Structure formats: C-alpha cells, structure tokens
Amino acid sequence: MVGTPPRLSDNTHVRNAASVFGEQHEALRAQKGADLFEVLVCDRNSTDETAPLALDDAGSQDLKFVVAAATSGRTSR
Incomplete structure (x- = not known):
C-alpha cells in the first residue's frame, strides 16, 4: 500500500549551502x-x-534530491 502523498512541495534551490x-x-x-x-x-x-x-537525508520520506545544474550564468529569483 502506498502512503498518503504530500499536499505541498517546497522547492529549495541551493548552492554551497552545507x-x-x-x-x-x-x-x-x-x-x-x-x-x-x-x-x-x-x-x-x-x-x-x-x-x-x-x-544522506534523501532516504527520509520528506526529502528528494535533484541535481539542477545551471545552464546559464543567470539565476532566477
């Protein structure tokens, strides 16, 4: 049986945020x-x-990790 899907997603873009x-x-x-x-x-x-x-945290049920390599010199705000 699959668990209840989340109602919300927090999209966090990070760079050197260790x-x-x-x-x-x-x-x-x-x-x-x-x-x-x-x-x-x-x-x-x-x-x-x-x-x-x-x-390391991606195994937890509430975190997914995505590699989002920058394709240009600009970042969105």
Missing part, C-alpha cells in the same frame, strides 16, 4: 500543524558538501 542545510531542514521538519509536505532540494552546482548532506 553550512545551513541541516539547520534549515530541521526547521522545516519541526513545524507543527502543517499540511503533509515534501522538500525538493535542487542543487545548483555546489562545490561544498551540500550534495552529500542532501543525499
């Missing part, structure tokens, strides 16, 4: 009364430990 990744993810998990949600971590060519940290 120093804050754990703290931010824990803050999301600690929310009380929030609808069921998932976190999509989109890595933008990090050169630090962001990718390994996210991959």
Whole structure:
C-alpha cells in the first residue's frame, strides 16, 4: 500500500549551502500543524558538501534530491 502523498512541495534551490542545510531542514521538519509536505532540494552546482548532506537525508520520506545544474550564468529569483 502506498502512503498518503504530500499536499505541498517546497522547492529549495541551493548552492554551497552545507553550512545551513541541516539547520534549515530541521526547521522545516519541526513545524507543527502543517499540511503533509515534501522538500525538493535542487542543487545548483555546489562545490561544498551540500550534495552529500542532501543525499544522506534523501532516504527520509520528506526529502528528494535533484541535481539542477545551471545552464546559464543567470539565476532566477
């Protein structure tokens, strides 16, 4: 049997965010009364430990890791 799908997705684009990744993810998990949600971590060519940290957490039910390599010199806001 498949579990209940999340109602919301948080799309988080990161680049070299290893120093804050754990703290931010824990803050999301600690929310009380929030609808069921998932976190999509989109890595933008990090050169630090962001990718390994996210991959370590990717086995949890609320986090998915996506490599989102930048294709141009611009980023959207």
